[in-house]
């Protein structure tokens with residue numbers, strides 16, 4: 001009977017557009033829970049206070065919901081239709097990571113999870129809860145335990161069928177469902193993801209220091225981007241795909257089939273010059289329904305200015321000059337840095353005369369750093 005229910009669940013999940021599904025025991029990730037607590041103790045989460053909040057709850061699903069008997073893990077393939085690394089050579093354009101070039105996956109996947117959970121609750125007469133990304137759930141270890149793939153040395157889940165490109169979601173239920181076998185590590189002696197990382201964010205295989213990761217620096221970090229990472233960021237203006245894109249298991253990857261998640265033409269390789277001109281309204285309109293909207297216009301323009309500073313394209317200096325007068329100190333500070341990279345020494349010195357009128361300490365410090 002329970003086998004029939006599981007089979008029907010798998011079919012229903014596929015009908016709803018999930019590419020893979022597996023079931024695991026809520027107690028299957030005890031070791032990962034310990035690693036998670038160690039990660040927090042090293043401060044690797046940076047300013048992501050939400051990740052450190054309620055660590056016991058995140059480290060074991062039963063602490064989140066005492067009645068959970070089975071965890072259903074689901075994956076949606078978002079495989080790109082072009083090499084995500086090729087845009088990195090086009091320095092006058094911005095690289096937005098693959099996951100953020102379409103609609104926000106949280107919205108797309110949550111709708112499907114809710115539909116599947118409603119079906120399960122009605123069919124098995126059980127309680128259900130759905131999660132995608134934002135709740136205190138360790139989705140990658142649970143997905144490995146449910147057989148969807150394994151956590152590679154870059155810490156993300158790698159799938160033998162879809163390579164690096166799976167979004168994850170979870171349904172917790174108090175129904176007892178047959179378990180799948182966990183997947184095992186297939187990284188072997190490979191270390192391509194560790195070696196390609198532009199900011200050396202892996203202190204060791206399977207361990208990430210989020211504070212050094214470009215995804216954290218461009219998305220989660222609210223302040224100025226620390227100087228030591230600015231050059232390495234290149235033209236990555238929202239997230240980073242390097243460690244995912246280089247994985248040899250991508251030879252089995254397929255292009256994602258969900259139109260809402262596929263790349264919008266305007267976000268594949270946008271010109272830095274036009275992005276630098278976005279005001280708040282234009283930013284919201286360009287990134288409507290996109291995850292990029294979450295960081296807001298000022299942080300986004302900060303990222304664009306770092307890319308402008310790295311562009312080696314002197315014609316972009318005028319964009320940075322204009323933004324010296326921006327209302328946001330985070331934007332002004334990044335504009336100063338961009339000019340320190342692009343404007344000639346004399347021009348920078350002439351502009352620095354305006355620095356006396358600067359009231360923000362952080363921006364003031366950027367002028368001083370730029371002159372040295």
Ligand code: B12
Pocket residue numbers: 032033035036039048051097098099132133134135136137138139140141151154155156157158164165166167168169205206207208210213215216219220238239240241243244
């Ligand atoms: C916080 C977070 C981030 C942070 C921190 C990333 C991280 N690796 O922790 C930042 C902002 C940097 C980030 C970046 C990205 N993220 Co993110 N992120 C999350 C989130 C919300 C929590 C992850 C978490 O719990 N981290 C804490 C650490 C400790 O846990 P962990 O990564 O599982 O670490 C394990 C290993 O370190 C291992 N370990 C430690 N020591 C040792 C030693 C040995 C010997 C071994 C074997 C293992 C081991 O144990 C730990 C616990 O399992 C999840 C969603 C969720 N709720 O799970 C999405 C999630 C992981 N992110 C996702 C994505 C897509 C990304 C990016 C690719 C986005 C982008 N293109 O920019 C990058 C990838 C960067 C990278 N290399 O990880 C997807 C990954 C999908 C997948 N296939 O794995 C998730 C699952 C969201 C989703 N629902 O789809 N993310």
Ligand code: SF4
Pocket residue numbers: 154196197198199200201202208212213214215239240241242243244
């Ligand atoms: S996403 Fe980029 S910066 Fe972050 S760990 Fe991977 S390669 Fe390094």
Ligand code: SF4
Pocket residue numbers: 152153154158186187188190191192193194246247248249
């Ligand atoms: S690039 Fe190599 S080491 Fe990294 S996850 Fe893929 S197989 Fe594992």
